Amino acid sequence: MPRSERSPLLLAGLLAGMGVAHFAAPRTFDAIIPRALPGSPRTWTYASGVAELALAAGVALPRTRKAAALATGAFFVGVFPANVQMALDWRHRPAPLKAAAFGRLPLQVPLVLWARSVAGAARRGGVAQDMEGRS
Numbered sequence: 784m785p786r787s788e789r790s791p792l793l794l795a796g797l798l799a800g801m802g803v804a805h806f807a808a809p810r811t812f813d814a815i816i817p818r819a820l821p822g823s824p825r826t827w828t829y830a831s832g833v834a835e836l837a838l839a840a841g842v843a844l845p846r847t848r849k850a851a852a853l854a855t856g857a858f859f860v861g862v863f864p865a866n867v868q869m870a871l872d873w874r875h876r877p878a879p880l881k882a883a884a885f886g887r888l889p890l891q892v893p894l895v896l897w898a899r900s901v902a903g904a905a906r907r908g909g910v911a912q913d914m915e916g917r918s
Contacts, residue, residue: 842855
């Protein structure tokens with residue numbers, strides 16, 4: 784399978800895995816919900832898990848891939864405050880945990896770029912698929 788076909792499926796797998804994790808271990812995610820958000824942290828944990836599962840499905844399907852990949856990039860930007868909250872909360876933990884928390888912050892950039900790349904490839908592939916369908 785060419786890289787261009789694997790990339791969206793890997794992104795969908797990452798999103799699906801994280802979405803499931805929000806339901807399997809919600810306390811982990813509850814702890815990083817920014818306190819400034821209204822309502823229960825568990826509600827936000829479950830809502831973000833549902834969003835990740837929906838994005839995974841959208842990215843996995845060629846017909847919805849472009850829109851879902853663009854939404855995924857926006858989602859990665861939107862959850863950045865939770866990663867900042869985690870880094871702030873974990874700044875006094877042992878060095879390996881602190882490093883993991885702070886290491887998550889710059890990882891958002893390649894995730895956003897990956898989502899954009901998948902969207903761009905879907906756009907190019909979608910045009911080719913449309914052209915083939917008309918022949």
